[in-house]
Amino acid sequence: MKSDSPTRVGKGKVVTAVFLKDIQIELRSRVVTNQVLPFAGLVMVMFAFALDNDDVLQRVAGGLVWLATLFSLFIIVQRSFAIDTADGALDSLRVAGIDLSAVFFGKAIALATKLIALEIVLICSAVLLYRVDVSATGLVLLVTCVLCATSGLAFVGTLYGGLTAGAKGRETLLPLLLLPVVAPVLIAATRATEAAFGSGGAQTSEGWAWIGLLAVFAAVFGVGGSLAFGSLIDE
């Protein structure tokens, strides 16, 4: 056995390894699939009970989809870091001496994957439960909106999730930090989704201005997060 330390691994490989690890754990433990998805679906049904009016439901469907996504976001983010803190794996990641911004992107992509699965279910349930119609152009807008909004949410979720991982009172601190940050995503994604759904007579074209905002948000926190994550997670 030689004692030279192994050569430094490329960033892309670390991103892939972390991403696959998080997804694999989810496929095994099924926390998002078996707990968060039913929770989010239930929220959509509860909204229908609470609002109890087909017209209103159609109008607010976009907002409800993204509100349910946000609530689930907190649970998924906490779960995403709980798997790393449970048995000290986060320490091992620190000692591995790898580029922590690669860990940031790996975890963010895994988080985005889970969120997209969740959003597909939520949008489908909106179509089924709230009788929303989506046109072909609306669908293009909707898919773009989901992709941009999800990247933004995944970046800030991973960033602040890392900051609060292992901290005392993280259950309340995480929403306190995340909620004001994700407000632009909630507003923009909701408007874009409403435009795609044609809620309240909105035109599809109205939605694209919001996509720009979502893209800027994702870009800003993608860059900011990759710079800040290391110093937040690693004292």
Added chain:
Amino acid sequence: MSQVLQRTSPTGTRTTKVIGALALLVMAWVVVSGLILTPQDVVQGESVRIMYVHVPSAWIAYLAFIFTAVASASWLISKKHSMGFDRFAGASAEVGVMFMAITLITGSLWGRLTWGEFWQWDPRLTTTAFLFVTYVGYLAVRRLEGSVEQRARRSAVVAMLAVLEIPLVHFSVVLWRSLHQGATVLNPNGDVKMDDLMLFTLFSGVVGFTLVFVWLVLHRQRTMLLVDIANRQGLDAAIAARQTESLVK
């Protein structure tokens, strides 16, 4: 002189005494003039009096957060990572959060009188509310456990993230309100015709609140230093106590 000062306040100096006295004087003038001497506004009526405390506190709140951002950036950039920047950022944010709370409360009281509603989803108001929550979060991050250096690094990074966040929040709310012209309420801000005394009172308010801000930040920041020093001395004692464990054996 300094002995007397020490008895009243350990964080005071001659400069802060002067600033404090000036602040008291100007604030007293603002209260008297704002409540009694100034006339009521043609459009707003008596409610314009709230403006003499509301506008200066909003100004100070925003100023405080700019200071926090600049001090945090200075901490991150400076090679020495001087803790003075960190304490300044923290003190300024604390005072800023207080003034932001004052701004939101007095603003909604004024809104109730002028618009008939406590709250309007107006971009400026909404951004202000989000700024408030963001910096409450910043203060929560400062209270996370860890060493002084850890606190400084974490909070400086979070302050920088807030600087990224606020323009996005503001822009999204502006875009939201401009696309959905729902219940737009006549915004009487632009209609105020202020006479000289009213303008002077408002101006005095800004000066007085700025003096209060400077005084509070100076004292708060020195208090933070005192607490840090006291903790360090506590550490000396703790180290000595810890070392005696080995003698017992």
Added chain:
Amino acid sequence: MIVSFSDVVVVYDNFPALAGASFEVSSGEIVLLQGPNGAGKTTLLRACAGLLPIARGSANVLSCDLTSDRHSVRRKVGLLSHANGLFQDLTVEENMSFWSRLIGASNQDVKTAMHIMGLSDRLSTTRVANLSAGQKRRCALATLIVRRAQLWLLDEPHAGLDTQGRDELDKTLRAAREAGATVMFASHEIDRAQNLATRSLTVVGGLVTES
């Protein structure tokens, strides 16, 4: 010198876990840290790995100055802490391949390490959550072997292992030493540990003394 600590103070939440520790470790040593619970052994090992800020004093590990830069040392050390650093929902093999991919180790190294720790065959496809405490420890040790660290830091590596596992561990550490690595480990198994170690240090009350 591989490790050189001088009056090092490390603080946890206002508690000085290390209260002025001074010691040196030179290349090729196997150093045993002994001392009562709460003496500061774990803190000492974690500080060597660059995980904890040095509040006072000076610390130098593998020619990295820990007071100014705690990051560059991390790639060169291997740390086995109380926690195993494993993902409960993944199998032994998946855990191994994750950690080895992060540090760029070859498949052959992974196989060898798993073989050494007796984790081949059936165990390799068992989820970590279903392993016994000792088997988890073996798995954690296997991830450490793959690292080929210059400095091995082990916090109670013997705990939880059966006699066979302990023998394998001792053999592994001796082999690592022969390959030029330096080892520091904490243990309460004094007889076995003293047999393995080339030198032993006592940690009490956050201080380190030669013993």
Added chain:
Amino acid sequence: MKDAGFIFGSYIVTLGAILMFTFATLRRAKDSSQSVTEKDKTWL
């Protein structure tokens, strides 16, 4: 004065908050300054 409650209320909130912050700060300064020597108070 019309709406006196609102107007006085906003002045009381403003001044009250500032005073409370001031006293809390001075109090904390006094509590933690006991053991700190003059030399460490760099502002003096």
